[in-house]
Amino acid sequence: MITLKEVAKFFGSFKVIDNISLNVEKGEFFVILGKSGSGKTTLLRLIAGLERVSSGKILIDSIDVTDLPPSKRDIGMVFQNYALYPNKKVFENLMIALENSRIDKKDKEERIMEISKELEIYHLMDKYPVQLSGGQQQRVAIAKALVRRPKVLLMDEPLSNLDVQLRYSARKLIKKVQKEFNITTVYVTHDSNEALAIADRIGVIDKGKLLQLGIPEEIYNNPSSEDVASLIGNPPMSFVKIDGKIIGVRPDDVTIRNDGKYEGVVSNCEFWGSYYLIYIDFIDNEVKATTKERIKEGSRVKFDFINYKVFGNG
Template structure:
């Protein structure tokens, strides 16, 4: 294991931001931490980076206990959603700053800057200032600044949240490509379940400071451990039937027949299908349909491939 967290707890006053978190992350793994706002995911990243002190527990990177080490001694690169670029310094100077405390020759530093900037297609921007760059270019510079150190670990906190949809897709592919090429263990924080499913080797779902489930995207999608995980990651609707909580995905609701009946409250056009919202005894069910269904219509439906949950 490259990164191990052993019973890590973090308190801010009386507030428990992280509660006895234990994780093992493999070398070269793209590991995503998924959770709602306030779940503790950013705090977890900041503890690994050394930007916050652990209240209790240990953090081990590459067999070294780094719990009490400062960020500069942990060999991690960091990319945050605000990019953390110096506005009064060029792209080249921003990258060079990241190498200041690394004991390599001046020529080696320059070689690294040229190599990474070419890899990320920002070589022609080295003399530009951040204010002269687009959001996508700034994002690439922030990644370059982290990668130029050749860290063992890269920590990324919602790095794509400031980009528009198209740029987010291309940047996501680029991050995964670079991560694979350099075999960098990457911890990536997001609240976007689609992003998590698309690029993770494994996903850690966290809520209220506790780890709820860790697994491969396919495992968590098909077998969420509880309602919270299911609602975050699988687009399930939940209803009470015969004293049980049932979770069902839109593609597993059959419309026009079945033992249940509800009222259509909304129809959304999603390109190849309509997403139909149905009120069933005060619960909202989402279903897929080839046709728009008028709001207020009564409709019968059946559930297939549903999962039964206990209450969280």
């Protein structure tokens, strides 16, 4: 279990992380979600020991590791750029990860064999990183982190360099391996769909503050603020001022109907495969809606909201 107690970090007078407190349970797949510059990677680096906290405590399995170096925290970390030695073969990269381990050479080789077969990279042991595809390099980076059998696995946007199709298979593999090894994992991403798909729980942060903490369904269906709602879902919520209130409504909850209560003009129509996404100019607002048929730009439409969330007074 990872515990953060009022952890803060300052750069001069500028606070990067603002007294964040949370618990990550043993074996949990915990995702930190935030846009660029929100502090999510800084928080991960604080847990890893790559950055020092200005105040607060970080505990792993109830042991205070706040002042311990990364090598003493029993963690594995997968970076965005994979961090593989280019002049070392795959086997050598994995063996280097075990160089400080007290187990003998035979046990090290057995560990490498076990994890490499699990991640389907056993046939790549004699290749250099430059000879591998992006997906293969990503698997080697995960193997390098897991072969040490750490208490905690930290992952900093490990899929961002992969193409869209490969990201789907890679995140499925990460989730599978994480559950099989029952390893406590903290995963950083700016992609809300990725967070919703793989997380046991999500912590949404912005400007160094923890905005909301919960299971994916809770974060999606009941965002605590406009800031959280704007990060969750693709396409995201529309925010509309009606009757003096600010409401948030997802495109799927806007229905186009001839007897609709509201009316606006379609400013754009996009084809998204199984549906069309239309943008409706409505008074001083823009409303996004999904439809089964293409609606021409400039068309006037009537619509209703099936469901929405009130965020405050406009």
